[in-house]
Amino acid sequence: MQTEQEQEILNLRDRQLTPKQIARKLGLKVSEVSTFLISHAEQTALASAEKGELLPVVQCLVNVNFADALLRNETTEAGGLGLVMVTRSKGYNRFVVTSYLIDYWCLGVKDAMPPRNCNDSQYKNLIEHSYSPFMQQYEEISLEQAQALVWGAIAYAKKLGFQPHRDFEESKAHLGEPTSEISLKFGRNGKPYYIEGPYDDTKKIINTLRNSVGDGNFDYLYGIG
CATH class of the missing domain: 1.10.10 (Arc Repressor Mutant, subunit A)
Incomplete structure:
Protein backbone atom coordinates (compact mmCIF):
# COMPACT_ATOMS: atom_id res chain seq x y z
CA MET A 1 0.00 0.00 0.00
CA LYS A 51 6.09 9.04 25.88
CA GLY A 52 4.16 8.54 29.11
CA GLU A 53 1.03 10.02 27.52
CA LEU A 54 -2.51 8.82 28.16
CA LEU A 55 -4.35 6.99 25.42
CA PRO A 56 -6.61 9.21 23.27
CA VAL A 57 -10.10 9.82 24.61
CA VAL A 58 -12.96 8.26 22.67
CA GLN A 59 -15.92 9.32 24.77
CA CYS A 60 -16.94 10.59 28.21
CA LEU A 61 -20.46 9.97 29.51
CA VAL A 62 -22.55 11.01 32.51
CA ASN A 63 -26.14 10.35 33.56
CA VAL A 64 -28.47 13.22 32.74
CA ASN A 65 -29.52 13.98 36.33
CA PHE A 66 -25.90 14.45 37.38
CA ALA A 67 -25.31 16.79 34.44
CA ASP A 68 -28.49 18.72 35.26
CA ALA A 69 -27.51 19.22 38.90
CA LEU A 70 -23.82 20.06 38.50
CA LEU A 71 -23.13 21.22 34.96
CA ARG A 72 -26.39 23.12 34.39
CA ASN A 73 -27.29 24.00 38.00
CA GLU A 74 -30.83 22.74 37.56
CA THR A 75 -32.87 21.61 40.56
CA THR A 76 -33.18 17.84 40.77
CA GLU A 77 -34.33 15.41 43.46
CA ALA A 78 -32.76 12.36 41.82
CA GLY A 79 -30.99 11.07 44.93
CA GLY A 80 -27.55 12.60 44.59
CA LEU A 81 -25.88 9.75 42.68
CA GLY A 82 -24.12 10.04 39.35
CA LEU A 83 -22.01 7.86 37.07
CA VAL A 84 -19.12 9.19 35.00
CA MET A 85 -17.59 6.91 32.35
CA VAL A 86 -14.33 7.67 30.55
CA THR A 87 -13.31 5.65 27.46
CA ARG A 88 -9.95 5.72 25.73
CA SER A 89 -8.76 4.05 22.53
CA LYS A 90 -6.27 1.20 22.65
CA GLY A 91 -6.35 0.63 18.93
CA TYR A 92 -8.89 -0.05 16.21
CA ASN A 93 -12.08 -1.41 17.84
CA ARG A 94 -10.25 -1.76 21.17
CA PHE A 95 -11.18 0.37 24.17
CA VAL A 96 -10.19 0.86 27.78
CA VAL A 97 -13.04 2.00 30.03
CA THR A 98 -13.35 3.18 33.61
CA SER A 99 -16.38 4.44 35.51
CA TYR A 100 -16.84 6.40 38.73
CA LEU A 101 -19.96 6.21 40.90
CA ILE A 102 -20.34 9.62 42.55
CA ASP A 103 -22.33 10.67 45.61
CA TYR A 104 -22.31 14.37 44.77
CA TRP A 105 -24.32 15.32 47.84
CA CYS A 106 -21.86 13.96 50.40
CA LEU A 107 -19.47 11.02 50.06
CA GLY A 108 -17.71 11.70 46.76
CA VAL A 109 -16.46 8.62 44.87
CA LYS A 110 -18.46 5.69 46.30
CA ASP A 111 -17.15 3.15 43.80
CA ALA A 112 -14.83 2.96 40.82
CA MET A 113 -14.37 0.41 38.04
CA PRO A 114 -10.67 -0.22 37.30
CA PRO A 115 -9.67 0.02 33.62
CA ARG A 116 -11.50 -2.62 31.58
CA ASN A 117 -10.58 -3.71 28.04
CA CYS A 118 -13.39 -4.30 25.56
CA ASN A 119 -14.28 -4.28 21.88
CA ASP A 120 -17.05 -2.25 20.25
CA SER A 121 -19.96 -4.57 21.04
CA GLN A 122 -18.75 -5.16 24.61
CA TYR A 123 -18.41 -1.41 25.07
CA LYS A 124 -21.99 -0.76 23.94
CA ASN A 125 -23.27 -3.47 26.30
CA LEU A 126 -21.23 -2.02 29.16
CA ILE A 127 -22.78 1.43 28.63
CA GLU A 128 -26.34 0.09 28.63
CA HIS A 129 -25.72 -2.06 31.69
CA SER A 130 -23.95 0.70 33.64
CA TYR A 131 -26.62 3.32 33.01
CA SER A 132 -29.65 1.04 33.40
CA PRO A 133 -30.09 2.11 37.09
CA PHE A 134 -30.40 5.67 35.77
CA MET A 135 -33.14 4.68 33.29
CA GLN A 136 -30.37 4.57 30.65
CA GLN A 137 -30.49 8.37 30.41
CA TYR A 138 -26.95 9.55 29.75
CA GLU A 139 -25.20 12.14 27.64
CA GLU A 140 -21.76 12.85 26.26
CA ILE A 141 -19.53 15.43 27.95
CA SER A 142 -15.97 16.65 27.53
CA LEU A 143 -13.00 15.13 29.34
CA GLU A 144 -12.57 18.42 31.19
CA GLN A 145 -16.14 18.19 32.49
CA ALA A 146 -15.69 14.53 33.48
CA GLN A 147 -12.53 15.40 35.39
CA ALA A 148 -14.25 18.33 37.10
CA LEU A 149 -17.16 16.13 38.22
CA VAL A 150 -14.97 13.38 39.66
CA TRP A 151 -12.13 15.42 41.15
CA GLY A 152 -14.58 18.07 42.37
CA ALA A 153 -16.62 15.44 44.22
CA ILE A 154 -13.44 14.05 45.78
CA ALA A 155 -12.33 17.49 46.97
CA TYR A 156 -15.77 18.22 48.44
CA ALA A 157 -15.92 14.87 50.24
CA LYS A 158 -12.40 15.26 51.62
CA LYS A 159 -13.42 18.53 53.28
CA LEU A 160 -16.12 16.52 55.04
CA GLY A 161 -13.66 13.84 56.11
CA PHE A 162 -14.29 11.17 53.44
CA GLN A 163 -11.80 9.47 51.11
CA PRO A 164 -12.62 8.05 47.65
CA HIS A 165 -13.32 4.35 47.25
CA ARG A 166 -10.15 2.23 47.37
CA ASP A 167 -10.52 1.22 43.69
CA PHE A 168 -10.17 4.85 42.63
CA GLU A 169 -6.40 4.58 43.13
CA GLU A 170 -6.25 2.05 40.27
CA SER A 171 -8.44 4.09 37.93
CA LYS A 172 -7.39 7.70 38.58
CA ALA A 173 -4.52 7.66 36.06
CA HIS A 174 -7.02 6.77 33.32
CA LEU A 175 -9.09 9.84 34.22
CA GLY A 176 -6.12 12.20 34.26
CA GLU A 177 -5.61 15.34 36.28
CA PRO A 178 -7.99 18.31 35.77
CA THR A 179 -6.95 20.44 32.80
CA SER A 180 -9.26 23.38 33.44
CA GLU A 181 -10.92 25.10 36.37
CA ILE A 182 -14.64 24.39 36.20
CA SER A 183 -16.49 25.62 39.28
CA LEU A 184 -19.18 23.20 40.51
CA LYS A 185 -21.46 23.27 43.56
CA PHE A 186 -21.67 20.00 45.45
CA GLY A 187 -24.00 19.13 48.32
CA ARG A 188 -27.75 19.76 48.47
CA ASN A 189 -29.21 23.18 49.27
CA GLY A 190 -25.80 24.41 50.34
CA LYS A 191 -24.87 21.62 52.76
CA PRO A 192 -24.04 17.90 52.84
CA TYR A 193 -26.93 15.47 52.60
CA TYR A 194 -26.15 11.86 53.45
CA ILE A 195 -28.41 9.06 52.21
CA GLU A 196 -27.65 5.66 53.72
CA GLY A 197 -26.41 2.97 51.34
CA PRO A 198 -26.71 -0.80 51.89
CA TYR A 199 -22.99 -1.23 52.65
CA ASP A 200 -22.34 1.98 54.57
CA ASP A 201 -20.99 2.27 58.09
CA THR A 202 -23.73 4.75 58.88
CA LYS A 203 -22.69 5.50 62.45
CA LYS A 204 -19.14 6.31 61.36
CA ILE A 205 -20.36 8.56 58.53
CA ILE A 206 -22.73 10.51 60.80
CA ASN A 207 -19.97 10.97 63.39
CA THR A 208 -17.59 12.16 60.68
CA LEU A 209 -20.10 14.77 59.55
CA ARG A 210 -20.67 15.92 63.12
CA ASN A 211 -16.93 16.37 63.56
CA SER A 212 -16.37 18.14 60.23
CA VAL A 213 -19.37 20.47 59.92
CA GLY A 214 -21.26 20.12 63.20
CA ASP A 215 -24.83 19.16 64.11
CA GLY A 216 -27.45 21.13 62.20
CA ASN A 217 -25.11 21.75 59.26
CA PHE A 218 -25.92 18.55 57.38
CA ASP A 219 -28.99 16.51 56.54
CA TYR A 220 -29.32 12.75 56.42
CA LEU A 221 -31.75 10.01 55.50
CA TYR A 222 -31.36 6.41 56.62
CA GLY A 223 -33.35 3.37 57.59
CA ILE A 224 -35.03 3.09 54.17
CA GLY A 225 -36.45 -0.42 53.80
Whole structure:
Protein backbone atom coordinates (compact mmCIF):
# COMPACT_ATOMS: atom_id res chain seq x y z
CA MET A 1 0.00 0.00 0.00
CA GLN A 2 1.36 3.41 -0.98
CA THR A 3 1.91 6.25 1.49
CA GLU A 4 -0.65 8.39 -0.33
CA GLN A 5 -3.28 5.66 0.04
CA GLU A 6 -2.51 5.28 3.75
CA GLN A 7 -2.99 9.01 4.32
CA GLU A 8 -6.23 8.98 2.33
CA ILE A 9 -7.50 6.10 4.49
CA LEU A 10 -6.77 8.12 7.62
CA ASN A 11 -8.47 11.19 6.15
CA LEU A 12 -11.60 9.21 5.29
CA ARG A 13 -11.58 7.52 8.69
CA ASP A 14 -11.51 10.96 10.33
CA ARG A 15 -14.74 11.65 8.43
CA GLN A 16 -16.29 8.63 10.23
CA LEU A 17 -16.37 6.36 7.16
CA THR A 18 -16.35 2.61 7.81
CA PRO A 19 -13.57 0.37 6.46
CA LYS A 20 -16.03 -0.98 3.89
CA GLN A 21 -16.89 2.53 2.66
CA ILE A 22 -13.21 3.50 2.56
CA ALA A 23 -12.31 0.38 0.60
CA ARG A 24 -15.06 1.07 -1.93
CA LYS A 25 -13.90 4.66 -2.46
CA LEU A 26 -10.23 3.76 -2.89
CA GLY A 27 -10.66 0.49 -4.78
CA LEU A 28 -9.06 -1.57 -2.02
CA LYS A 29 -10.02 -4.73 -0.17
CA VAL A 30 -11.84 -4.26 3.12
CA SER A 31 -9.28 -6.52 4.78
CA GLU A 32 -6.46 -4.24 3.59
CA VAL A 33 -8.13 -1.16 5.05
CA SER A 34 -8.97 -2.86 8.35
CA THR A 35 -5.45 -4.27 8.73
CA PHE A 36 -3.90 -0.87 8.13
CA LEU A 37 -6.26 0.89 10.57
CA ILE A 38 -5.54 -1.68 13.29
CA SER A 39 -1.79 -1.41 12.77
CA HIS A 40 -1.85 2.39 12.71
CA ALA A 41 -3.97 2.62 15.88
CA GLU A 42 -1.69 0.19 17.72
CA GLN A 43 1.43 2.11 16.67
CA THR A 44 -0.14 5.38 17.79
CA ALA A 45 -1.11 3.92 21.17
CA LEU A 46 2.36 2.42 21.64
CA ALA A 47 4.05 5.73 20.79
CA SER A 48 1.84 7.55 23.32
CA ALA A 49 2.62 4.98 26.02
CA GLU A 50 6.37 5.28 25.38
CA LYS A 51 6.09 9.04 25.88
CA GLY A 52 4.16 8.54 29.11
CA GLU A 53 1.03 10.02 27.52
CA LEU A 54 -2.51 8.82 28.16
CA LEU A 55 -4.35 6.99 25.42
CA PRO A 56 -6.61 9.21 23.27
CA VAL A 57 -10.10 9.82 24.61
CA VAL A 58 -12.96 8.26 22.67
CA GLN A 59 -15.92 9.32 24.77
CA CYS A 60 -16.94 10.59 28.21
CA LEU A 61 -20.46 9.97 29.51
CA VAL A 62 -22.55 11.01 32.51
CA ASN A 63 -26.14 10.35 33.56
CA VAL A 64 -28.47 13.22 32.74
CA ASN A 65 -29.52 13.98 36.33
CA PHE A 66 -25.90 14.45 37.38
CA ALA A 67 -25.31 16.79 34.44
CA ASP A 68 -28.49 18.72 35.26
CA ALA A 69 -27.51 19.22 38.90
CA LEU A 70 -23.82 20.06 38.50
CA LEU A 71 -23.13 21.22 34.96
CA ARG A 72 -26.39 23.12 34.39
CA ASN A 73 -27.29 24.00 38.00
CA GLU A 74 -30.83 22.74 37.56
CA THR A 75 -32.87 21.61 40.56
CA THR A 76 -33.18 17.84 40.77
CA GLU A 77 -34.33 15.41 43.46
CA ALA A 78 -32.76 12.36 41.82
CA GLY A 79 -30.99 11.07 44.93
CA GLY A 80 -27.55 12.60 44.59
CA LEU A 81 -25.88 9.75 42.68
CA GLY A 82 -24.12 10.04 39.35
CA LEU A 83 -22.01 7.86 37.07
CA VAL A 84 -19.12 9.19 35.00
CA MET A 85 -17.59 6.91 32.35
CA VAL A 86 -14.33 7.67 30.55
CA THR A 87 -13.31 5.65 27.46
CA ARG A 88 -9.95 5.72 25.73
CA SER A 89 -8.76 4.05 22.53
CA LYS A 90 -6.27 1.20 22.65
CA GLY A 91 -6.35 0.63 18.93
CA TYR A 92 -8.89 -0.05 16.21
CA ASN A 93 -12.08 -1.41 17.84
CA ARG A 94 -10.25 -1.76 21.17
CA PHE A 95 -11.18 0.37 24.17
CA VAL A 96 -10.19 0.86 27.78
CA VAL A 97 -13.04 2.00 30.03
CA THR A 98 -13.35 3.18 33.61
CA SER A 99 -16.38 4.44 35.51
CA TYR A 100 -16.84 6.40 38.73
CA LEU A 101 -19.96 6.21 40.90
CA ILE A 102 -20.34 9.62 42.55
CA ASP A 103 -22.33 10.67 45.61
CA TYR A 104 -22.31 14.37 44.77
CA TRP A 105 -24.32 15.32 47.84
CA CYS A 106 -21.86 13.96 50.40
CA LEU A 107 -19.47 11.02 50.06
CA GLY A 108 -17.71 11.70 46.76
CA VAL A 109 -16.46 8.62 44.87
CA LYS A 110 -18.46 5.69 46.30
CA ASP A 111 -17.15 3.15 43.80
CA ALA A 112 -14.83 2.96 40.82
CA MET A 113 -14.37 0.41 38.04
CA PRO A 114 -10.67 -0.22 37.30
CA PRO A 115 -9.67 0.02 33.62
CA ARG A 116 -11.50 -2.62 31.58
CA ASN A 117 -10.58 -3.71 28.04
CA CYS A 118 -13.39 -4.30 25.56
CA ASN A 119 -14.28 -4.28 21.88
CA ASP A 120 -17.05 -2.25 20.25
CA SER A 121 -19.96 -4.57 21.04
CA GLN A 122 -18.75 -5.16 24.61
CA TYR A 123 -18.41 -1.41 25.07
CA LYS A 124 -21.99 -0.76 23.94
CA ASN A 125 -23.27 -3.47 26.30
CA LEU A 126 -21.23 -2.02 29.16
CA ILE A 127 -22.78 1.43 28.63
CA GLU A 128 -26.34 0.09 28.63
CA HIS A 129 -25.72 -2.06 31.69
CA SER A 130 -23.95 0.70 33.64
CA TYR A 131 -26.62 3.32 33.01
CA SER A 132 -29.65 1.04 33.40
CA PRO A 133 -30.09 2.11 37.09
CA PHE A 134 -30.40 5.67 35.77
CA MET A 135 -33.14 4.68 33.29
CA GLN A 136 -30.37 4.57 30.65
CA GLN A 137 -30.49 8.37 30.41
CA TYR A 138 -26.95 9.55 29.75
CA GLU A 139 -25.20 12.14 27.64
CA GLU A 140 -21.76 12.85 26.26
CA ILE A 141 -19.53 15.43 27.95
CA SER A 142 -15.97 16.65 27.53
CA LEU A 143 -13.00 15.13 29.34
CA GLU A 144 -12.57 18.42 31.19
CA GLN A 145 -16.14 18.19 32.49
CA ALA A 146 -15.69 14.53 33.48
CA GLN A 147 -12.53 15.40 35.39
CA ALA A 148 -14.25 18.33 37.10
CA LEU A 149 -17.16 16.13 38.22
CA VAL A 150 -14.97 13.38 39.66
CA TRP A 151 -12.13 15.42 41.15
CA GLY A 152 -14.58 18.07 42.37
CA ALA A 153 -16.62 15.44 44.22
CA ILE A 154 -13.44 14.05 45.78
CA ALA A 155 -12.33 17.49 46.97
CA TYR A 156 -15.77 18.22 48.44
CA ALA A 157 -15.92 14.87 50.24
CA LYS A 158 -12.40 15.26 51.62
CA LYS A 159 -13.42 18.53 53.28
CA LEU A 160 -16.12 16.52 55.04
CA GLY A 161 -13.66 13.84 56.11
CA PHE A 162 -14.29 11.17 53.44
CA GLN A 163 -11.80 9.47 51.11
CA PRO A 164 -12.62 8.05 47.65
CA HIS A 165 -13.32 4.35 47.25
CA ARG A 166 -10.15 2.23 47.37
CA ASP A 167 -10.52 1.22 43.69
CA PHE A 168 -10.17 4.85 42.63
CA GLU A 169 -6.40 4.58 43.13
CA GLU A 170 -6.25 2.05 40.27
CA SER A 171 -8.44 4.09 37.93
CA LYS A 172 -7.39 7.70 38.58
CA ALA A 173 -4.52 7.66 36.06
CA HIS A 174 -7.02 6.77 33.32
CA LEU A 175 -9.09 9.84 34.22
CA GLY A 176 -6.12 12.20 34.26
CA GLU A 177 -5.61 15.34 36.28
CA PRO A 178 -7.99 18.31 35.77
CA THR A 179 -6.95 20.44 32.80
CA SER A 180 -9.26 23.38 33.44
CA GLU A 181 -10.92 25.10 36.37
CA ILE A 182 -14.64 24.39 36.20
CA SER A 183 -16.49 25.62 39.28
CA LEU A 184 -19.18 23.20 40.51
CA LYS A 185 -21.46 23.27 43.56
CA PHE A 186 -21.67 20.00 45.45
CA GLY A 187 -24.00 19.13 48.32
CA ARG A 188 -27.75 19.76 48.47
CA ASN A 189 -29.21 23.18 49.27
CA GLY A 190 -25.80 24.41 50.34
CA LYS A 191 -24.87 21.62 52.76
CA PRO A 192 -24.04 17.90 52.84
CA TYR A 193 -26.93 15.47 52.60
CA TYR A 194 -26.15 11.86 53.45
CA ILE A 195 -28.41 9.06 52.21
CA GLU A 196 -27.65 5.66 53.72
CA GLY A 197 -26.41 2.97 51.34
CA PRO A 198 -26.71 -0.80 51.89
CA TYR A 199 -22.99 -1.23 52.65
CA ASP A 200 -22.34 1.98 54.57
CA ASP A 201 -20.99 2.27 58.09
CA THR A 202 -23.73 4.75 58.88
CA LYS A 203 -22.69 5.50 62.45
CA LYS A 204 -19.14 6.31 61.36
CA ILE A 205 -20.36 8.56 58.53
CA ILE A 206 -22.73 10.51 60.80
CA ASN A 207 -19.97 10.97 63.39
CA THR A 208 -17.59 12.16 60.68
CA LEU A 209 -20.10 14.77 59.55
CA ARG A 210 -20.67 15.92 63.12
CA ASN A 211 -16.93 16.37 63.56
CA SER A 212 -16.37 18.14 60.23
CA VAL A 213 -19.37 20.47 59.92
CA GLY A 214 -21.26 20.12 63.20
CA ASP A 215 -24.83 19.16 64.11
CA GLY A 216 -27.45 21.13 62.20
CA ASN A 217 -25.11 21.75 59.26
CA PHE A 218 -25.92 18.55 57.38
CA ASP A 219 -28.99 16.51 56.54
CA TYR A 220 -29.32 12.75 56.42
CA LEU A 221 -31.75 10.01 55.50
CA TYR A 222 -31.36 6.41 56.62
CA GLY A 223 -33.35 3.37 57.59
CA ILE A 224 -35.03 3.09 54.17
CA GLY A 225 -36.45 -0.42 53.80
